[in-house]
Amino acid sequence: MPSAPVQKVYRFGTSGYRNDQDAEFNESVIRQITNAISDYLIGEIQRRGKLLPILIGGDTREKTRRFIPVIAEILKNKGLDVFRASTDLPSPVLAYAARYFSQLNLGYDETLGAILMTASHNPWPYGGYNFLTPDAAVMPTPVSRKFELYQSEPLNLTLDRAAYGAETSAKITEFDPYELYRQHLKQGIKIDYKKIKDSGLKIFYDPLYATGRRYLPRLLKDEGIDTVVIHDSEQLPAGYTGMPEPTGSNLTELSALVKDDAAALKIGLANDGDADRFGVLDETGRYLNSNEVLTLIVYHLLKNRGEKGVIVRSQATTHLLDALAAKAGLTVVQTPVGYKYIAEEFIEHEEQGGQQVLIGGESSGGISVIGHIPEKDGILANLLAAEIVATEDKPLSQILAQVQASVERQFVFRELGVKTEQGQQIMAHFQQLLTQEGQFAGLSIDVGQSVASVTALEQKYGTKDGAKLFFNDGSWLLIRASGTEPIVRVYVEGVALSRDEAFAKTQRVVEGLHQLLVASYAVPAGNIKEKH
Numbered sequence: 360m361p362s363a364p365v366q367k368v369y370r371f372g373t374s375g376y377r378n379d380q381d382a383e384f385n386e387s388v389i390r391q392i393t394n395a396i397s398d399y400l401i402g403e404i405q406r407r408g409k410l411l412p413i414l415i416g417g418d419t420r421e422k423t424r425r426f427i428p429v430i431a432e433i434l435k436n437k438g439l440d441v442f443r444a445s446t447d448l449p450s451p452v453l454a455y456a457a458r459y460f461s462q463l464n465l466g467y468d469e470t471l472g473a474i475l476m477t478a479s480h481n482p483w484p485y486g487g488y489n490f491l492t493p494d495a496a497v498m499p500t501p502v503s504r505k506f507e508l509y510q511s512e513p514l515n516l517t518l519d520r521a522a523y524g525a526e527t528s529a530k531i532t533e534f535d536p537y538e539l540y541r542q543h544l545k546q547g548i549k550i551d552y553k554k555i556k557d558s559g560l561k562i563f564y565d566p567l568y569a570t571g572r573r574y575l576p577r578l579l580k581d582e583g584i585d586t587v588v589i590h591d592s593e594q595l596p597a598g599y600t601g602m603p604e605p606t607g608s609n610l611t612e613l614s615a616l617v618k619d620d621a622a623a624l625k626i627g628l629a630n631d632g633d634a635d636r637f638g639v640l641d642e643t644g645r646y647l648n649s650n651e652v653l654t655l656i657v658y659h660l661l662k663n664r665g666e667k668g669v670i671v672r673s674q675a676t677t678h679l680l681d682a683l684a685a686k687a688g689l690t691v692v693q694t695p696v697g698y699k700y701i702a703e704e705f706i707e708h709e710e711q712g713g714q715q716v717l718i719g720g721e722s723s724g725g726i727s728v729i730g731h732i733p734e735k736d737g738i739l740a741n742l743l744a745a746e747i748v749a750t751e752d753k754p755l756s757q758i759l760a761q762v763q764a765s766v767e768r769q770f771v772f773r774e775l776g777v778k779t780e781q782g783q784q785i786m787a788h789f790q791q792l793l794t795q796e797g798q799f800a801g802l803s804i805d806v807g808q809s810v811a812s813v814t815a816l817e818q819k820y821g822t823k824d825g826a827k828l829f830f831n832d833g834s835w836l837l838i839r840a841s842g843t844e845p846i847v848r849v850y851v852e853g854v855a856l857s858r859d860e861a862f863a864k865t866q867r868v869v870e871g872l873h874q875l876l877v878a879s880y881a882v883p884a885g886n887i888k889e890k891h
Contacts, residue, residue, distance in 0.1 A: 365391055368510045371503035373697035375489030377478050384486040389426045390433060392488055393474075395509035397437040399502070400471050401516040410523040412467050414460070414534075416444030416453040417476030418570050418633045419593040422486030423447070427476055435529045438518030440467075445533040447593065449570045449634030450475055450491075451736035455543060456536035458495035458732060463539055465532070469493060480604035480631040480724075483595065495732035496702035541578055547730055550742045551749065552582035558749035561622035563587045564629065564741075565613040565638075567603045568595055571630035574738055589613065605629035605638025605724070605737075607646030607891045618644030626748055626755060628741040636724035637737035639744045641755035646891070650677035650772050651759055652744060653720040657683050658762045659747045660717060660728065668717030668729050671704045673697070674816070674827055675774075675837055675850045676722045682766040689717065695816055695824035696839060698725045698735050705733030722774065722850065768833065768854050771861040773869060777847040777876060778886040782840030785847055785880055789826035789838045800871030802830040802864065834864050836872075 369376050369383075369392055376392065378384040400413055415431055417423040424447075431441045442465065444453065453473050461468040470493055478487035490498040490506070498506075520529065544550050562579065564586050566572035572591040579586050589612060602609055610629055617627040617640050627640030639647045647655075653672075657680055660666040670684045671692045684691045694700035701719035705727065708716050720726040725735030728743070744755075751758050763769060779785065792799065793809035808829040817823050825839035825848075833854035840847050849872060853864030869889075876882040 365510055365513070368507050371498070371506055373699055374479060374497070375475070375487055377481060377485050377487040379482065379484040379486070384422060386426070386429060389429055389488070391510055392506065393430045393433045394513060394515070395506050396474065396490065397434055397439065398509040398514040398516050399505050400434075400439060401437065401518045403471055404518060404523065408523075410440070410520065410525055411469055411471045412440040412442050412460075413471045414442045414444070414453060414457050414473035415476070416448050416473065418450075418478070419447045419568065420478060420483065420486065420632070422478075423476040426486070430474060430476070431531045435531050437516070438520050438529050440529050441531045442534045443531055445535045446573060447570050448536070449574055449630070449736075449738055450477055450479070451635055451732065451734055451738060452536055452540045452574065454491045454495040454734040455540055455732050456534070457491050457493060459539065459543070463534060463536065465534060472498075477633040479633050480602070480636055482602055491734070494706055495734050496706060497699045497734065499699060499703065537574070537577070540574075541581065544578065544739065544742065548728070548739065551746050552579070552584065555579075555745050555749040556582060556584050558752060559622070559624055560745060560749050561587070561620060561625040562745060563589075563613055563616050563620070563625070563627045563640075565589050565605070565610060565627070566591055566630055566634075567601070567605065567609070567632070568592060569603045569630065569632045569634065571634040571738065574634065575628065575630065575741060578738070578742070587616065589616070603632035605631050605636060610638055610640065610646060614640055614644035614646065617642065624748055624752070624754065626745055628744065630737040630741065631724070634737045635735045637726070637740035637744070638724075639741065639755070641759070643756060645756070647755070647759070648772065649720075649722050649724040650679070652740065653677070653718070653722075653726060654679050654683070654762055655747055655755075655759060656720075656726065656728070656740065656743050657718055658758075658765070659743065659750065661687050663747075663750045666717055666729055668715045669704070669708060671701050671716050671719040673701065673721035674812070674824060675839070675848075676720060677770055677772050677852060678833070678835070678854065679763075679766065679770040680720070682768065682770070683762075686766060690714075693812070693816070695820050695822050696721065696723075700820055701725070701727075702733035722772070763858070768856060769858040769861040770852055770854055771858065771865045772850070772852045773865050774890040775849040775851075775869065775872075776888050776890060777849060777882060778845060779847055779876070779880060779882045780845050781880050781882075782845060782847045785876070786826055786838050786840040789828060789836075790823070793826055793828045799828060799830075799836065800868045802832065802834060802868065805829040805831045832864070834868070836868055
């Protein structure tokens with residue numbers, strides 16, 4: 360029987376529900392969300408007409424370790440068979456297990472998906488609650504809306520297991536998907552471990568005290584490849600203030616190790632809190648931004664692996680991918696920001712048959728490739744980065760320069776974060792600007808392309824996703840206001856025949872934006888910070 364409505368519904372964004380406050384992420388909250396999800400899962404069993412299990416796993420965070428047992432017990436008591444990961448594990452590994460669970464021979468050929476407990480790259484005090492579909496993708500919006508509905512209008516369902524032929528009570532069983540994932544990377548994706556080993560490439564790795572420590576070094580060691588690993592404990596040192604986000608500013612120790620080593624071929628690799636994002640350093644210790652890594656992987660898939668397919672990128676991702684696609688005669692699909700939209704493209708192309716997605720990527724550090732699951736995977740990205748160096752047999756900086764020289768125009772990308780309470784007003788200003796003939800920072804706005812882009816997003820995905828101004832020379836500017844915090848994200852890419860000119864265009868747009876924000880919206884200059 361339905362119970363009385365709850366006082367508060369905990370909303371799921373593109374990355375699930377996250378919060379760093381104990382009042383907003385505690386056992387009471389977890390029970391409310393889990394009861395709602397169990398109503399959904401039992402409904403799925405009723406709809407599909409057969410008994411199916413739910414998987415659960417997560418990262419190394421204290422909130423994850425504390426609440427996974429609570430969630431598993433609730434689901435078991437609701438009549439659901441629960442398979443709980445025996446250790447913390449990367450999100451893409453759990454996603455892969457949810458889709459290919461039958462290969463583990465644990466009594467089921469399908470699953471209901473997986474509950475994923477992670478706050479990914481957010482600061483350590485955060486907790487995160489997410490859901491992965493049986494397709495191995497982050498839940499689409501219609502599913503998250505049901506989770507919210509069943510919080511406000513709980514059904515309090517309990518599964519009648521006997522109705523589906525079960526003769527035993529529900530139980531919690533531990534499982535380990537490492538070997539399943541390892542075999543897929545070796546035989547399915549065909550990571551060329553032999554080439555990596557034979558090249559003499561020296562690999563340095565920083566898992567940032569998180570889940571990647573259990574996977575990337577072990578995957579390489581199983582193929583006879585040694586890795587220099589730092590920060591490989593799940594316990595944070597006393598007084599540690601670092602973040603589990605593989606950005607340049609968080610990888611200074613890794614950078615120094617790479618830079619100071621005498622190896623002819625070397626690379627630095629890192630992952631975030633749940634290893635769905637990647638970090639790559641070249642032989643000088645320089646941090647490569649995600650766009651540069653995406654570009655390298657596309658180049659490698661086309662040139663060295665001979666792959667073809669659709670290139671899918673978020674609208675906040677470099678258009679150098681478009682230039683590489685045009686050169687290869689490939690199609691590019693632009694999505695809103697958020698990997699769930701890219702995952703939808705993977706699934707849609709797979710269901711329709713024909714040309715598959717070659718790569719899906721976004722500038723925040725998400726990537727998957729043809730033959731893999733429709734969920735971003737930082738372990739895979741790092742292995743491909745190592746494979747690129749081994750295949751080309753030259754330092755990463757030289758390969759990147761080679762890629763950039765292979766196209767006619769040069770692309771210089773920058774990203775900024777603006778702390779302001781006027782995010783919606785700023786975004787509205789640019790949404791109006793993109794419909795008007797004129798200039799911004801001395802660059803002429805391409806109204807036709809700007810309007811066509813936002814219209815296409817709205818028609819297919821149901822969102823404008825901010826305001827993206829295209830300029831006549833191919834440069835662009837994207838403004839996105841957060842719906843949950845007082846932050847505006849800004850993405851700028853200058854395009855020109857030379858890198859110096861492209862950089863100058865990017866700088867011009869950034870300076871024009873600074874002037875507008877300070878003069879018209881009273882944003883303190885110190886609140887405008889560039890991401891590195």
